[in-house]
Amino acid sequence: MRRKLFISKTNYGHRGSALLVVLLVMVVVSLLGMTLLTVTSINFKMTGKERDNQAVYYIAEAGINYEMNEITSNVEGVYNNSTDANDFFSNLETGYLYSTSVNEFEKVLGVTPYAYIKFTGTRLKDITSYTIESTGNIGNSKRTVWKSFEIKWIPKSGFNIPNDMAIFSNTTIKMTSGIINGPVGTNSIIPKSISLTQGAVINGQIYVGHGGGKEVLSVDEGIKVSEPQELTKTRIFKMPDFPAAFPNYPIYPNKTVSSDQYNSHKLVDGDKLNINSWILKNQYKVNTLILGGNYKFTEIYADQDLELNLDIGDQNRSIVVGNLNLNNGHLNIIGTGTLTIYVENNITFGSSSSINAKNNSGNQSDINHLNIYYKGTNPITLSGGQKVNGSLFSKSANIGFGAGSGFNGTIVTGGTDVSISGGANAVTRVLYAPNARVYFDQGGSLTGSVIANSIEMVGGPVVTYASTDNMDLPFFPPNTINVVVSDLIKSTDPVREKN
Incomplete structure (x- = not known):
């Protein structure tokens, strides 16, 4: 009996312990559940914030993309309808570059996002540097991004050069x-303004002045030409602007070159460039002058069939020369830039002299590497195998090519007489001489386009038209007929976030 009573007491105690364990488990489970709910809630809130933060960045970026697309889609039209830089930038800023809001976005959790756009700009002559800022907004979330770009005004030509004919x-x-x-x-x-006699041939359409007709054309019997067509309007030609004053550059420092320890030559002496010593022969490899800047010489003199390489590297360089006297010598341009030569008084060629006739590989040089402005009044005459590869702007001097000479480039002159004779060969983009009589004789030939006050051809010359469409000609304002967006918006940077 005692043993049974003892066992009964023991079972009663275990039942109390089990209740306590159950209560403790329930407490622990409750705590874990509350913790889990708290963590889940926090994670949910964090995920929402990250989502909103990322979304608002995309909204800001989309605002910039939207505005840049508007600008690139319309800048060309604004340019075409503007007369000058002030008009151009004013129309752009009034029509497109102003503070605004972009809200063409879908709702995010019931909230409509929007981007606030702001422009700032700094103008320097024909270029304005702009910064566009876009602030994305979704509820209380905001992020701001920015982007910089430049818009350039390209001056429009004050006149059009319709060089669409072999001769006009x-x-x-x-x-x-x-x-x-x-x-x-x-x-x-x-009547008879265009007259063809003997063996004259025109292989192309003939145009006469506005209001004119067949009477303007006179041809000898047996000569076949096209029926003349009337121009829709009178063509007006005027001279492009010649520099009012030449630049004021420093004198090139004195330079002496040597073939060995005993023989030397003063290549640059004072303010003169002297290409007249045997030391400058190619074999001694000292006949290169590096133009690390822009300089002035009172005279460049070349003789003895010597060559001097003017090394301009990859830069555009300029030199001012009082007298350019190539009695019997050659100036070669080395590099990828363009050399502009301003000649104040005289240009003289002798023997078989040349400028930019060949590059450092011995091949014919690019005509785009040389431009010459000539202010003197004495005529420029090329003959006897003399060559120029480049473009020439003569303010008022007459020009003559003869005796096998050659010119390859654009010629602009305000002179009254241009002659091409004696087997001379001119390959020009345009021979532009609106004040001059252009005279062809003795087999002179020209490829390109001639614009003159009057033209006369005798002695079997040949003129062959070559188009210069979509080509910017030296000395003239840029060709603005085919300006495109990439010409106007000059540089763009990537989108960056504003701190």
């Missing part, structure tokens, strides 16, 4: 012989 004359075209391959035209409506 303001007044008369007289051909007693010779061949013109390409269109021919005149502003004149006076």
Whole structure:
């Protein structure tokens, strides 16, 4: 009996312990559940904030992309309808570059996002540097990004050069012989302004002045030409601007070159460049002058069939020269830039002298590497195998090519007389001489386009038209007929976040 009573007491005690364990487990489970709910809630809130933070960045970025697309889509039209830089930038800023809001976005959790856009700009002459800021907004979340870019005004030509013909004359075209391959035209409506006799040939359409007709054209019997067509309007040609004053550059430092320890030559002496010593022969490899800047010489003199390499590297360089006297010598341009030569008084060529005739590989040089401005009044004459590869702007001097000479480039002159004769070969983009009589004789030839006051052809010359469409000509304002967006928006940077 005692043993049974003892066992009964023991079972009663275990039942109390089990209740306590159950209560403790329930407490622990409750705590774990509350902790889990808290962590889940925090994670949910954090995920929402990260989502909103990322979304608001995309909204800000989208605002910039939207505005840049508006600008690039419309800048060309604004340019075409603007007359000058002030008009251009004013129209852009009034129509597109102003503070605004972009809200063309889908709702995020019932909230409509938007981007606030702000522009700032700094103008320097024909270029304005802009910064666009875009602040994305979703509820209380905001992020701001920015981007910089430049817009450039390209000055429009004050006149159009319709060099769409082999020959165009303001007044008369007289051909007693010779061949013109390409269109021919005149502003004149006076009878017989275009006259062809003997062996003259025109292989191309003929145009006469506005209001003129068949009477403007006179041809000998047996000569076949196209029926003349009337121009829709009179063509007006004026001279491009010649520099009012040449730049004021420093004198090149004195330079002595040596073939060995006993023989030397003063290549640059004072303010003169002397290309007249045997030491400058190619074999001694000292006939290169590095133009690390822009300089002035009172005279460049070349003789003895010597060459001097003007090394301009990859930069555009300029030199001012009082007298350019190539009695018998050669100036070669080395590098990828462009050399501009301003000549104040005289340009003289002798023997078989040349400028930019060949590059450092011995091949014909690029005509884009040389531009010459000539302010003197004495005529420029090339003959006897003399060559120039480049472009020439003569303020008022007359120009003559003869005796096998060659010119490859654009010629602009305000002179009254240009002659091409004696087998001379001119490969020009444009021979632009609106005040001059252009005279062809003795087999002189030209490839390109001629614009003159009057034209006369005798002695079997040949003129062949070559188009310069979509080509910017030296000395003239840029060709603005085919300006595109990439010409106007000059640089763009990536989108960055504002701190």
